[in-house]
Amino acid sequence: MRLNNPPVNTLSLEFLTELVISLEKLENDKSFRGVILTSDRPGVFSSGLDLTEMCGRSPAHYAEYWKAVQELWLRFYQCSLVLVAAINGACPAGGCLMALTSDHRVLADNPKYSIGLNETLLGIVAPFWFKDTLVNTIGHRAAERALQLGLLFPPAQALQVGIVDQVVPEEQVQSVALSAIAQWMAIPDHARQLTKAMMRKATASRLITHREDDVQNFVSFISRDSIQKSLQLYLERLKQKKG
Amino acid sequence: MRLNNPPVNTLSLEFLTELVISLEKLENDKSFRGVILTSDRPGVFSSGLDLTEMCGRSPAHYAEYWKAVQELWLRFYQCSLVLVAAINGACPAGGCLMALTSDHRVLADNPKYSIGLNETLLGIVAPFWFKDTLVNTIGHRAAERALQLGLLFPPAQALQVGIVDQVVPEEQVQSVALSAIAQWMAIPDHARQLTKAMMRKATASRLITHREDDVQNFVSFISRDSIQKSLQLYLERLKQKKG
Amino acid sequence: MRLNNPPVNTLSLEFLTELVISLEKLENDKSFRGVILTSDRPGVFSSGLDLTEMCGRSPAHYAEYWKAVQELWLRFYQCSLVLVAAINGACPAGGCLMALTSDHRVLADNPKYSIGLNETLLGIVAPFWFKDTLVNTIGHRAAERALQLGLLFPPAQALQVGIVDQVVPEEQVQSVALSAIAQWMAIPDHARQLTKAMMRKATASRLITHREDDVQNFVSFISRDSIQKSLQLYLERLKQKKG
Numbered sequence: 001m002r003l004n005n006p007p008v009n010t011l012s013l014e015f016l017t018e019l020v021i022s023l024e025k026l027e028n029d030k031s032f033r034g035v036i037l038t039s040d041r042p043g044v045f046s047s048g049l050d051l052t053e054m055c056g057r058s059p060a061h062y063a064e065y066w067k068a069v070q071e072l073w074l075r076f077y078q079c080s081l082v083l084v085a086a087i088n089g090a091c092p093a094g095g096c097l098m099a100l101t102s103d104h105r106v107l108a109d110n111p112k113y114s115i116g117l118n119e120t121l122l123g124i125v126a127p128f129w130f131k132d133t134l135v136n137t138i139g140h141r142a143a144e145r146a147l148q149l150g151l152l153f154p155p156a157q158a159l160q161v162g163i164v165d166q167v168v169p170e171e172q173v174q175s176v177a178l179s180a181i182a183q184w185m186a187i188p189d190h191a192r193q194l195t196k197a198m199m200r201k202a203t204a205s206r207l208i209t210h211r212e213d214d215v216q217n218f219v220s221f222i223s224r225d226s227i228q229k230s231l232q233l234y235l236e237r238l239k240q241k242k243g
Numbered sequence: 244m245r246l247n248n249p250p251v252n253t254l255s256l257e258f259l260t261e262l263v264i265s266l267e268k269l270e271n272d273k274s275f276r277g278v279i280l281t282s283d284r285p286g287v288f289s290s291g292l293d294l295t296e297m298c299g300r301s302p303a304h305y306a307e308y309w310k311a312v313q314e315l316w317l318r319f320y321q322c323s324l325v326l327v328a329a330i331n332g333a334c335p336a337g338g339c340l341m342a343l344t345s346d347h348r349v350l351a352d353n354p355k356y357s358i359g360l361n362e363t364l365l366g367i368v369a370p371f372w373f374k375d376t377l378v379n380t381i382g383h384r385a386a387e388r389a390l391q392l393g394l395l396f397p398p399a400q401a402l403q404v405g406i407v408d409q410v411v412p413e414e415q416v417q418s419v420a421l422s423a424i425a426q427w428m429a430i431p432d433h434a435r436q437l438t439k440a441m442m443r444k445a446t447a448s449r450l451i452t453h454r455e456d457d458v459q460n461f462v463s464f465i466s467r468d469s470i471q472k473s474l475q476l477y478l479e480r481l482k483q484k485k486g
Numbered sequence: 487m488r489l490n491n492p493p494v495n496t497l498s499l500e501f502l503t504e505l506v507i508s509l510e511k512l513e514n515d516k517s518f519r520g521v522i523l524t525s526d527r528p529g530v531f532s533s534g535l536d537l538t539e540m541c542g543r544s545p546a547h548y549a550e551y552w553k554a555v556q557e558l559w560l561r562f563y564q565c566s567l568v569l570v571a572a573i574n575g576a577c578p579a580g581g582c583l584m585a586l587t588s589d590h591r592v593l594a595d596n597p598k599y600s601i602g603l604n605e606t607l608l609g610i611v612a613p614f615w616f617k618d619t620l621v622n623t624i625g626h627r628a629a630e631r632a633l634q635l636g637l638l639f640p641p642a643q644a645l646q647v648g649i650v651d652q653v654v655p656e657e658q659v660q661s662v663a664l665s666a667i668a669q670w671m672a673i674p675d676h677a678r679q680l681t682k683a684m685m686r687k688a689t690a691s692r693l694i695t696h697r698e699d700d701v702q703n704f705v706s707f708i709s710r711d712s713i714q715k716s717l718q719l720y721l722e723r724l725k726q727k728k729g
Contacts, residue, residue, distance in 0.1 A: 103387075103391065119677065119681075120673050120674060120677040120678055120681055121673070121674075122677075123674040123676065123677050124677055125677050125680045125684070126681065128684060131681075131684055131685065136383045136384060136387070137383075137384045138384070139383075139384075139625055140621075140622045140623075140625075140685075141622060141623045141625075141648060143685070144589075144682075145589075145651075147681050147685065148589065148670070148673065148678050148681050148682055148685070149670065150673060162384060165388075183392065184391070184392065187363050187391065187392060187393060188363060188364075188366040188473075190469075191362065191363040191365075191366050191367060191368050192363055192391050194368045195362075195363055195368050195369070195374075195390050195391050196387075196391055198368070198371060198374055199374065199383075199386070199387045199390065199391070200387075226676075230674075346630075346631075346634065347631075378626075379626045379627060379630070380626075380627045381627070382626075382627075408631075426635065427634070430606050430635060430636060431606060431607075431716075433609065434605065434606040434608075434609050434611050435606055435634050437611045438605075438606055438611055438612070438617075438633050438634045439630075439634055441614055441617055442617065442626075442629070442630045442633065442634070443630075
């Protein structure tokens, strides 16, 4: 699955929906047992959630958007296929979340390709299920530090903290990801799937149980004047940077 | 306590029952404060659960066997004595589970002596309490990977991932285990026991609460035609290997 | 905040109350966004709980004292300010607990300055919320081992197990702590505070929910003859050492 939403694979409402439908199709097609998730956009795996979907819109739109983000995570985190992330570009925030849903993460060794949940730097807060996914991956203390400081880990640090499983030269990312997925697909599917479900069920259930509350929390948080203002400022600075 | 159920310390129904009774006796004998768990069979700590108890038998037998496996874990994991595993041989699946119930694990540095929960390789699934025990020992992410891939860690990797506490030359396993148990027994018993119970209570309670469901799950899973067929195939291959 | 309760910053009932009030004042004073916690007593960060408050007193006194210990932890662990511990001395038991409530821990590289929850060595047991705080910091397995053995980690080991974040030459502890707090204060306050609360809420709630039970447990445990005797012995030995 090659992510391709120019310019930087931002997770717009439309793109989120496409991703969920694509994964669903692959899961239902019995000829597929695994998926490599990688980017077709040079230098960026995914820039994460789409701030334009969270800024200057209606509460109903915020709610619709957030449900789509939840749906992406629920589908990918609980995907019965083997999911390997071949991270061939920068991987902040929502991009990192997608990578964290994989079974195995290979990161290209390029100092520009950092990975992390850097929400606090924008003045926003990762929801509890982003947090749970990170805690499951790097442990409680490292997650506490990373989430509060909004840390983006460059490759060597990413490997050390365990947010990725391998760091390899950029030109080898795809071939190493292929070797990794072969290792995972060598396991009897049924046993692997049941084990994966067992490992992730409690975490997924926490969101499923509180899904509506989580939407309400997001809508009321993102609708605040102070948050809207800081997002607008951030978006304007981004535009100036590009312009 | 020297494991001795020829040829490879397979955890048959009878051997499980013996182990539980032996440990109970040691707990009730006030002259004992700690136990070293090791093998009298060359090259094997324990080969794990007995597949012949899970194959071609009645549902009632499967249920009886599974209750005995639960009982072993509950007794050993909550044992008030200091438990040190001197792992002087291969330690897969149920053998690994037993080792994981210890307070301290010393592994002989022999590349043939790997340790891990490799159930998925046989097409079966470790139950949630095997999983909980492994997560408590090596963390969520390492456990997710190890359980899905059915990893058997050779000594250096076992030490690195934390599934054992020490790797030492084979001829020193017993003496190092003795030093370790001396360190643990130097702690006031009552305070150590209360602390151990506090650390392990939540995990043990999860099984105690769902014990009957867990038996039913096992019986219905193991009774499936597909599982029975793959276990039969595996057992036949084992026989041919030996023959 | 400079700890100064001669000779060794023992957490007496009075000192606990002072600490809580001081922190409360700083939280309410909007000109403060962060606090460095360090010691004014040479060689000791804090010697921990005050055994004289737990020995030869009335059950009502034990209950009052324990409530104050709970209050300290609840306030410090859930503090909305950035809290950095500049650990410039020995840091056992209750001193370690205080340090563990911080967002970042810097330890002076002096072999005499060890840190850990060594309660079992005195024949007593750390309560579940000490345990939860340690598990959140160093993980379940390391906490299980450290708590049962009452381990006091010297600097290099403390860094390796993750009970502190940095070990630096003694004369640099304060300046490194200042750099660390600057890094934490660079994050938008509101987002950082919400993230911190999200990370720590479940752990704090466990005590809040069981606060009264926890007091009763402590009072009945500490009132036992055997515990009182071993505390008296320990205190007498301490006096002789000093005398």
